[in-house]
Amino acid sequence: MTGPARLAAVCGGLALLLGVVAVGSLLVGSARIGPGVIVDLVTGRGPLEGAERVVILGIRLPRIAAAALAGGALAVAGAGFQALTRNPLAEPSILGVSAGAAFGVVLAQISGLGQGVVEALGLTAFAFAGAVVAGSAVYLIASTGGGLPVHTLLLAGVIVGIFFSAAITVVISLVDTNRLGGVIHWLLGNLAPIPAGALGVFGATVALGFWLVLGRARALNLLALGEEGAQELGVDAERLKRRIFAGAALLTGAVVAFVGPIGFVGLIVPHAMRMLVGSDHRVLIPAAALGGGVFLLSADTLARTVVAPAELSVGVITSFCGAPFFIYLLRSRAGRVMP
């Protein structure tokens, strides 16, 4: 099968799966609402008022959109960081990039940002700045004479992550708790309903980050040969790395700003997709985007039904899945270098 045909087949299949999971997620919840009513509401024929309308259109649907977007963004960010560092264990939360972005968000929130579109942009900018600072710090700590050893990179990520988590704790202790609202819940990943304007900003930011990474997917394949090998074949490796880093940091920042620092999605999904579709980034990255949506949407649906009527944070589910997966990868292939 040629490249474009493979891409179409993989994306078609995963999009179908995402649709099925989304419909399933729309149907389940603590409020019992029949499928007929849901169909009417989504197609715009339902009642104009009432609890059912609020639950479906105001809560479940935006939440599904946010989960799919966030999962896709984290998976693509993970695939991007993995290609960039040629390290199979690189991932936004493990690299400390999520913690950096979270610190940016906390800083933005103590200035009391509201829920509008401008505030959403400001929040994203702070998260992006935090992600870039943390990512750069990890790179500077871990790079030794032109190389990024697998384990050093992970340790640098852990250290930077711990530093920013501590900084967040300091800020939370100093500031009046009321102004930070549900920050603890958010720090574990909270897919609470996002207002339409903010959801738009979220979507646009994710689209930009996705384009930054996917647009250089072919060059990322060459980067697997090593930087010098890629350069000999005509790749401007420095520019490529800056662009991929910006894209992955933007994706991480957006997710952290709107949903919270959810861990391990960027580790689990790209690996699963690599087993499924291979290592060609031109297929892998779109597959990770859709697969990440499927994974996080499933995890979130589980999170809000498993202890109903209470709710778990979705980050709890992804961490329970991710930690054993990480250990498995560490034991089986940490010594090896990407891909």
Add this chain to the structure above:
Amino acid sequence: MTPLVQFDGVGFTYPTAAPGHGRFEIRELSFAVAPGEVLGLIGPNAAGKTTVIRLLSKALAPSRGAIYVQGEALSSLGRAEVARRVAVVPQDVAQGFPFTAQELVLMGRFAHAPGRFFESPADVRIAREAMELTGVQALAGETLDRLSGGERQRVVLARALAQEPRLLVLDEPTAHLDLRYQAECVALLRRLHREQGLGILLVSHDLNMAAELSDRLLLMSSGAAVTMGTPEEVLQESTLERVYGCRVVVDKHPTTRRPTVSVLWPDGR
């Protein structure tokens, strides 16, 4: 005629060295490769052969002097532009690599359209022709870690040909090959040179192969050129003994009449 590649008083020192104290990896190196010429670059370890390749592929920038490719300063050319003119065949590519032979060869087409997402049918055709030339078309679907050293070498050579370069730079092309593959490799290079009119810069430890294939040889030592000329001119016993620091015997190949070099082993009977 404009040379394919010209080194003009090139010096290189690693930038970390303190000013004035830097040990030059390359000193005052000047040479040129004419279109369609085979230039053999020989010399002992640490002579600077690999540095010359890295300078030529723009992995390193000269500290002094300038490098020209087809009359244009290398520093003014973009990476893709360089890769369309100069193809480097490294000693080996990373193993345990998930791509197939054909995917690797297609990577040679990147420089011709860096903005293209998928390779065009023309790219695929050129890659297949290159694989036919080096005799690896049957291995197209195999992943690289399943190939032998000799097969991998020919796949990488096919990738270099898919770049459609004017100059082929070969880094120790027979280093990992047994005698049969060495012979095949030499035959293949001869054929490519004859049929495609490619200029070749052959970097090798193997003096006999270099003498066999090259129009001219450039002998380097400690980052500087010692002598340049025909194999007969360069491969003199006195010169080689001075540069390599061991006794050698230069003879003539019984069939090709090219010079051959053999070491006079110490404590011989």
